[in-house]
Amino acid sequence: xxxxxxxxxxxxxxxxxxxxxxxxxxxxxxxxxxxxxxxxxxxxxxxxxxxxxxxxxxxxxxxxxxxxxxxxxxxxxxxxxxxxxxxxxxxxxxxxxxxxxxxxxxxxxxxxxxxxxxxxxxxxxxxxxxxxxxxxxxxxxxxxxxxxxxxxxxxxxxxxxxxxxxxxxxxxxxxxxxxxxxxxxxxxxxxxxxxxxxxxxxxxxxxxxxxxxxxxxxxxxxxxxxxxxxxxxxxxxxxxxxxxxxxxxxxxxxxxxxxxxxxxxxxxxxxxxxxxxxxxxxxxxxxxxxxxxxxxxxxxxxxxxxxxxxxxxxxxxxxxxxxxxxxxxxxxxxxxxxxxxxxxxxxxxxxxxxxxxxxxxxxxxxxxxxxxxxxxxxxxxxxxxxxxxxxxxxxxxxxxxxxxxxxxxxxxxxxxxxxxxxxxxxxxxxxxxxxxxxxxxxxxxxxxxxxxxxxxxxxxxxxxxxxxxxxxxxxxxx
Numbered sequence: 001x002x003x004x005x006x007x008x009x010x011x012x013x014x015x016x017x018x019x020x021x022x023x024x025x026x027x028x029x030x031x032x033x034x035x036x037x038x039x040x041x042x043x044x045x046x047x048x049x050x051x052x053x054x055x056x057x058x059x060x061x062x063x064x065x066x067x068x069x070x071x072x073x074x075x076x077x078x079x080x081x082x083x084x085x086x087x088x089x090x091x092x093x094x095x096x097x098x099x100x101x102x103x104x105x106x107x108x109x110x111x112x113x114x115x116x117x118x119x120x121x122x123x124x125x126x127x128x129x130x131x132x133x134x135x136x137x138x139x140x141x142x143x144x145x146x147x148x149x150x151x152x153x154x155x156x157x158x159x160x161x162x163x164x165x166x167x168x169x170x171x172x173x174x175x176x177x178x179x180x181x182x183x184x185x186x187x188x189x190x191x192x193x194x195x196x197x198x199x200x201x202x203x204x205x206x207x208x209x210x211x212x213x214x215x216x217x218x219x220x221x222x223x224x225x226x227x228x229x230x231x232x233x234x235x236x237x238x239x240x241x242x243x244x245x246x247x248x249x250x251x252x253x254x255x256x257x258x259x260x261x262x263x264x265x266x267x268x269x270x271x272x273x274x275x276x277x278x279x280x281x282x283x284x285x286x287x288x289x290x291x292x293x294x295x296x297x298x299x300x301x302x303x304x305x306x307x308x309x310x311x312x313x314x315x316x317x318x319x320x321x322x323x324x325x326x327x328x329x330x331x332x333x334x335x336x337x338x339x340x341x342x343x344x345x346x347x348x349x350x351x352x353x354x355x356x357x358x359x360x361x362x363x364x365x366x367x368x369x370x371x372x373x374x375x376x377x378x379x380x381x382x383x384x385x386x387x388x389x390x391x392x393x394x395x396x397x398x399x400x401x402x403x404x405x406x407x408x409x410x411x412x413x414x415x416x417x418x419x420x421x422x423x424x425x426x427x428x429x430x431x432x433x434x435x436x437x438x439x440x441x442x443x444x445x446x447x448x449x450x451x452x453x454x455x456x457x458x459x460x461x462x463x464x465x466x467x468x469x470x471x472x473x474x475x476x477x478x
Contacts, residue, residue, distance in 0.1 A: 061156060065270040068220060069159045072455075073422035077430040080119040082454055087112055115458070118167070119430045120179045122158065122451045124150045130443040143445065150449045151433060160277035162427070162455055163416075166388060169330075169371040173390040176370070177332060182416050183279070185457040186465045188212060193315035194412060194470040196228055197221075199257070205417050205464050206259040214419040214462030218265050219257065221415035221469075222273030226266065228471050230254055264417065272414065275384075280412055280467075284326045284375040284383040290334030294369040298362045298397070300327040302341040308352035311405040315468070316378060321346040324377045325404075327359050329369035329391075338375065338383075354403040359389075361398045368394035374402065376410045384410030409468045418463030425457045 063070075089111035098104060126146045133142060140148075165181035168174070190205050202219070209216040221229075233254060240248045256263045275281030288296070302325055305311075313321060322345050326338040344355055359372055369391045375383040386408045392400040418424070431452040438446040457463065 061152065061270070063152070063155070066155045066159045067267060067269045068162055068271075069155060069427075071218075071267070071420070072162060072427045073420075073425065075422065075426045075428045077119055077428035077452075077454060080430060080452070082117045082119065082428055082456065084115050084117075084456065084458060085112055086115055086458060115456070117179065117428075117454045117456045118175060119428075119452050119454045120167075120177060122154055122453070124154050124449045125446065126150045126449065127444050127446045130445065133445065147435065147449070154433065154449060154451065156271070156276075158451075159271050160274075160279075163272060163414075164277045164279045165455070166278070169388055169390055171368075171370055171391050171394050179454045180457075181455065182457065182463065183414065183465060185455075185460050186416065186418075186463045187460040188418075188462075188464040190464050190466045191312075191315075191407075192412075192466060192469050193312075194317070194409060194468055196232075196470050196472050197225060197415070197466070198229075199233060202257055202264070202417070203259055205466060206261045206264065208464050209418050209462060210261050212459075212461040214424070214459065216259070216261050216264050216418050218267055218420040219415065219417040220267050220269050220272065221466075222413050223268040223270060224273055224471070225413050225415060225469055226254075226268035229266075231472060278373065278385060278388055280384055280386065280408055280410060280414060282373075282375075282385040284338050284385075285328065285335055286337075288334065288337045292331075292367060293334035293336050294329035294331040294367045295362045295365050296336035297327055297329055297339045297369075297372070298360045300325055300339055300341045300360070301358045302344045302355050304344060304346065304350050305353040305356055305403070309354050309403075309405070311352050311354045313346055313351040313353075313406050315406060315409060318379065319348055322379050323355060324383075325357060326375040326377070326383045327357075328373045328375075329361075329371075330373055330388075331367055331370045333367070335373060336369075354405045357402050357404065359400045359402075361391075361393065361396055361400075363396050365394070365396040372400060374404075376404070378410060382411065386410050407467075412467070413469040415466040415469060416463055417466060419459070420463070424459045424462050425455070427453060427455050429453045 087110055091108040091110065093104065093106070093108050096104070126149075128143055128146055161178055161181055163181045164183050165178040166184050167176050167178055167180045168184075169176035169178070188208055190201075190208060192201070206216050230253075240250060243249050254266050256265055258264075271277075273281070275283060302323070322343050324343045325341040327341075328338050329336040341357070346353075346355075357374065361369065371388050371390045373385055374387045374389060376386045377383045386404065387402060389400060389402045392398070429451070431450060433449060433451045436448040436450055438448060440446070
């Protein structure tokens with residue numbers, strides 16, 4: 001007999017049984033899917049081995065997502081203050097043709113200028129309890145796993161800062177902890193005003209680079225903008241390629257656009273399409289990000305300027321616009337909860353006038369703000385970031401002002417096209433990514449991952465920022 005209890009009729013393997021007997025057999029032999037070991041009390045489930053596959057499955061970003069950081073030219077910083085020389089001109093004389101035997105009428109010289117960039121400090125603190133180093137794991141060594149995770153976390157922040165970093169967000173525009181990214185260093189701007197990128201537009205932007213003595217070679221864009229461009233171009237130029245199985249593959253990736261300046265590589269960049277950092281895709285937070293974040297403002301007021309001053313509200317392509325703002329205060333620890341303004345209604349006659357914001361600090365200012373993030377909602381849409389403004393006052397009840405001319409539209413995409421080589425820009429490292437052990441003061445192992453570096457654009461007009469990019473249906477990011 002192979003089952004104890006009241007079930008005895010199956011000793012020879014043949015016989016009839018009551019339904020209750022069959023149910024008891026089923027229960028006794030069921031293995032189940034329960035994963036809590038304290039609930040494995042019936043059937044043969046307590047005998048089931050728990051097996052964890054011995055491979056770490058990565059379900060978030062990897063090194064392949066850090067496209068721009070991998071490709072940006074890199075150099076060595078020799079000090080925490082990087083100084084470099086830029087040449088702006090080779091001479092001033094308009095005519096170098098002379099009468100025979102005579103000297104030029106005046107002496108000539110090149111125009112040089114010195115640029116300065118400050119090295120910034122990146123770090124990530126990691127900790128592993130000592131028992132975790134002793135137990136058997138089904139993946140790599142736990143410290144190695146934490147090192148890999150820390151390096152990727154730093155690389156993600158670095159990739160975002162290379163685009164969106166801002167070094168002038170300290171109070172009153174003083175030096176901040178970040179270096180400047182492309183968005184805050186590039187001087188040439190092409191504004192699409194919510195329209196999609198097309199092939200003719202690409203050639204217009206290439207011409208801007210040529211006019212500033214650049215030779216464009218790369219076009220970095222969000223993946224969804226890349227997809228949008230693919231739909232337009234591949235719709236006109238259908239490609240059918242035979243496969244080895246005898247069928248056909250449809251379409252082909254656009255790696256290069258051939259322009260009047262030569263081939264320009266097209267590079268979709270994952271983090272250009274994300275709203276994780278201070279950028280036009282960032283939505284207003286619902287609550288403070290840290291207990292020590294800056295104290296939220298007391299109020300924000302918005303009013304239309306009395307006269308036209310070059311605002312660009314016509315880009316909204318509506319007859320009447322209802323504009324509303326949300327403002328958060330930020331310090332080195334994090335961002336406060338938002339404070340909202342009343343709605344402002346723009347009529348057609350107001351489209352050339354800015355909207356002037358006044359941000360008032362709280363009367364009880366526990367954590368003074370370093371700067372403010374300003375988010376905007378157009379005609380009832382979601383609030384997206386449009387500007388970061390240094391705090392003009394860190395005093396209780398102090399005010400900070402800013403005028404919105406709709407230069408940056410909320411919820412639209414950004415791309416960069418230009419000449420990308422070491423003569424135009426460089427990522428300079430004083431200390432490459434390094435592991436620094438910390439003193440062991442408890443049964444845990446703590447260490448820092450550190451990097452000291454800065455990012456310099458030597459020729460800020462040889463790259464073009466393409467802002468306010470819409471999609472084919474002329475929509476914002478969803």
